[in-house]
Amino acid sequence: MRYGIVCLALCLFSAMSLAEPINPPTVVRERPALTSGELANFELVMNWWRELAGQGTPPADRYLAEQYLEHSPNFPTGREAFTAHVAAIGGARTLRELKPYIDTPVVIGSAKGDFVFLVFELEAPDPRNPQNSFFYNTFELFRIENGLIAEHWDSTKRSARPEITADLSAAQPSQQVARGSLGSLSAAEADTLRIATIEMKDVMQYGDREAALALIADDYIQHNPAVSQGRDGLLTYLDRSASARPVQEAWLEQPLLLLVSGPYALELRERMAADPNDPASNYVWSHFDMLRIENGLVVEHWDDAVIAPRAQ
Numbered sequence: 001m002r003y004g005i006v007c008l009a010l011c012l013f014s015a016m017s018l019a020e021p022i023n024p025p026t027v028v029r030e031r032p033a034l035t036s037g038e039l040a041n042f043e044l045v046m047n048w049w050r051e052l053a054g055q056g057t058p059p060a061d062r063y064l065a066e067q068y069l070e071h072s073p074n075f076p077t078g079r080e081a082f083t084a085h086v087a088a089i090g091g092a093r094t095l096r097e098l099k100p101y102i103d104t105p106v107v108i109g110s111a112k113g114d115f116v117f118l119v120f121e122l123e124a125p126d127p128r129n130p131q132n133s134f135f136y137n138t139f140e141l142f143r144i145e146n147g148l149i150a151e152h153w154d155s156t157k158r159s160a161r162p163e164i165t166a167d168l169s170a171a172q173p174s175q176q177v178a179r180g181s182l183g184s185l186s187a188a189e190a191d192t193l194r195i196a197t198i199e200m201k202d203v204m205q206y207g208d209r210e211a212a213l214a215l216i217a218d219d220y221i222q223h224n225p226a227v228s229q230g231r232d233g234l235l236t237y238l239d240r241s242a243s244a245r246p247v248q249e250a251w252l253e254q255p256l257l258l259l260v261s262g263p264y265a266l267e268l269r270e271r272m273a274a275d276p277n278d279p280a281s282n283y284v285w286s287h288f289d290m291l292r293i294e295n296g297l298v299v300e301h302w303d304d305a306v307i308a309p310r311a312q
Helices: 004-014 036-055 079-090 187-203 209-215 230-241
Strands: 064-070 106-112 115-125 132-145 148-154 216-222 257-261 264-275 278-294 297-303
Touching: 036 106, 036 115, 036 132, 036 148, 064 079, 106 257, 115 257, 132 264, 132 278, 187 209, 187 257, 187 264, 187 278, 187 297, 209 216, 209 230, 216 230
Parallel strands: 064 148, 216 297
Antiparallel strands: 106 115, 115 132, 132 148, 257 264, 264 278, 278 297
16 A cells, blocks of 8 residues: 555656656546445545545544554554554654545545556556557555455555555455445446456456457557557467467356446456565455456456566
């Protein structure tokens, strides 16, 4: 979760004038229709985020459940531990004026059932070519319970930093998919779920080219900076990275969550990585993929990929 000083640094960095981007920015679209309960959940999260970015330590009991579950690998779980950790890493930072908006724009934000998701977009220099830049996305996912934020995931990886004030090695709660309601789907959303399942399972896991040709728009917009644009770009990526095999009913890797809101389908998966603060141990981080589906076709894709610096 990009709190405090980290959030401010990203905001300033994203405002820099960079070179020609190699992938397109996200076009901000109208938010899908929400129920009154979903709108209340969305506004709760947006107010929490705005206060957190502006003050660092908003009143925890106004926003967080006492048994708050934190899946970010950079923060401890539990309302008390989380709040103390945020206060500690914020130090004596001068509070900024609260604004009615968030400095780093939310390019996609919506809610469904008990869940709220936010997608941010930033720009960075391309380490392979200083004449270029690229856009990349970060994700935040919240589960609301009884009017409070009860659980949170984000797409960050664990940072290597000496100022960690909490024992994060054993702090992450188990990833359970049974908590929370995924909401009621309209007929259009049910079709979005069907198409997203085919794309995420059959195309991306089994390498099904026929399904890709049938369901991926020719002018498909790709926000992953390592994959070329259009359906042909995705097929080239599949040829390079996935081996085709007979499609089965079961997922090769079952998502922890597949959430649909309007034309968007958000997928959450669990990943493991070596802990930079203790290379002998691993930690869990959350990987996200998101699709936009219109008129029965996958027209746009986002994930948390970045272009890694070249090895020295």
